[in-house]
Amino acid sequence: MSTPDNNARRKFIAAAGAGVAGLGFTAIAPGLHLMAVGEANAATEARKAGTAASPAVRWGLLIDANKCAPGCTKCIDACHTENGVSEKLPDPRQNSQWIRKIELVDRRNGRKTELPMMCQHCANPPCVDVCPTGASMKRADGIVLVDRHTCIGCRYCMMACPYKARSLVHVPLTEQNPEVPRGQGCVESCTLCVHRVDKGQTPACVESCPEGAMVFGDLNDPSSAIAKRIASVPTTQVRGDLRLDLGVRYQGI
Amino acid sequence: MKLLRILATALTALIAVSPAPTLAGEGGRTAKPLVEIANPGKCVAPAEEMRRNHMEMLKHQRDRTLRQGIRGEPASLNACIECHASKATGSVLGAAEGGKGRNFCESCHSYVAVKLDCFECHQPKAKFKAAGLKP
Numbered sequence: 001m002s003t004p005d006n007n008a009r010r011k012f013i014a015a016a017g018a019g020v021a022g023l024g025f026t027a028i029a030p031g032l033h034l035m036a037v038g039e040a041n042a043a044t045e046a047r048k049a050g051t052a053a054s055p056a057v058r059w060g061l062l063i064d065a066n067k068c069a070p071g072c073t074k075c076i077d078a079c080h081t082e083n084g085v086s087e088k089l090p091d092p093r094q095n096s097q098w099i100r101k102i103e104l105v106d107r108r109n110g111r112k113t114e115l116p117m118m119c120q121h122c123a124n125p126p127c128v129d130v131c132p133t134g135a136s137m138k139r140a141d142g143i144v145l146v147d148r149h150t151c152i153g154c155r156y157c158m159m160a161c162p163y164k165a166r167s168l169v170h171v172p173l174t175e176q177n178p179e180v181p182r183g184q185g186c187v188e189s190c191t192l193c194v195h196r197v198d199k200g201q202t203p204a205c206v207e208s209c210p211e212g213a214m215v216f217g218d219l220n221d222p223s224s225a226i227a228k229r230i231a232s233v234p235t236t237q238v239r240g241d242l243r244l245d246l247g248v249r250y251q252g253i
Numbered sequence: 254m255k256l257l258r259i260l261a262t263a264l265t266a267l268i269a270v271s272p273a274p275t276l277a278g279e280g281g282r283t284a285k286p287l288v289e290i291a292n293p294g295k296c297v298a299p300a301e302e303m304r305r306n307h308m309e310m311l312k313h314q315r316d317r318t319l320r321q322g323i324r325g326e327p328a329s330l331n332a333c334i335e336c337h338a339s340k341a342t343g344s345v346l347g348a349a350e351g352g353k354g355r356n357f358c359e360s361c362h363s364y365v366a367v368k369l370d371c372f373e374c375h376q377p378k379a380k381f382k383a384a385g386l387k388p
Binding site for chain 2: 047048049050051052053081083084086137139140141145147148149172173175176177178179180181182183184186194198199
């Protein structure tokens with residue numbers, strides 16, 4: 001049921017995969033390289049039907065908080081439409097929150113920064129560590145998901161998550177999108193729009209952002225836009241002190 | 254003696270005209286499931302195999318799709334729904350058109366009294382588009 005969770009082995013595979021898939025050439029002798037011609041760009045191409053998610057890929061997001069417009073909720077709207085989050089409960093604290101806007105205020109000068117916050121898709125996710133049934137899981141390509149077939153709704157993962165990224169569905173639902181099943185008694189969170197990513201598309205929030213503040217791509221591929229940005233500008237992992245190795249990075253906070 | 258003969262004849266005649274005893278399922282006490290297949294012959298496996306094994310097929314496929322990320326397998330719940338949803342109501346659940354039984358999934362499941370959990374989370378309507386919530 002659970003995916004192998006051997007960190008040393010995982011890192012080795014990821015590193016090996018990055019070397020082959022990322023660079024696009026293989027050294028066959030010193031100074032002599034075998035170039036891969038027409039190599040598929042993982043970030044823009046759909047995975048072939050019948051193939052599993054590759055551990056060589058690590059999906060990630062880079063969010064530029066400087067570009068995030070104050071008061072804009074386009075990413076939240078797009079997320080809720082894409083994932084069929086439509087219930088409005090009498091107690092708004094019980095509403096599902098796949099993504100939310102956070103305002104940071106510098107108390108000394110009053111400078112305000114807004115940013116969207118969602119599941120950070122940790123490489124070492126605490127929600128997976130604590131799940132008693134193995135429902136909370138990390139896919140080979142780094143996307144952290146809830147297997148609702150085994151989720152018992154105990155909400156242990158909600159307590160373990162340092163980012164308050166998860167929600168419990170409190171009421172029976174009927175308005176789900178066919179590609180995004182969700183229902184009462186299960187915990188849920190941002191899936192990085194896994195159904196879109198598998199088709200070669202980007203997550204709904206990334207596509208909807210009018211400022212282009214979000215970049216989606218393969219963190220393991222040095223030629224991808226996201227990896228180039230992370231290599232060239234200072235980026236932050238929220239609560240980096242926890243050393244969870246996040247898939248979502250922020251710029252300008 | 255004559256009276257007895259008349260009585261016997263009358264009884265024989267009565268038995269002859271009365272209908273044959275009804276079998277269960279043919280308009281009797283138990284209603285058979287009404288299964289209507291809109292696109293016959295297009296299923297991923299023969300009907301006998303589907304009746305017996307569809308739950309196993311879906312169960313293995315769901316684990317491969319969710320946990321390993323394998324997409325495009327033949328046994329997909331969404332593919333089942335797209336094909337088997339009622340043309341009138343667009344759903345595999347609920348009352349069928351004109352009140353004749355229930356729609357595809359529910360007709361059999363209510364007949365055999367097996368709880369159908371799939372649609373507590375999955376969308377039973379074909380080509381459904383969720384509207385989403387404005388925060």
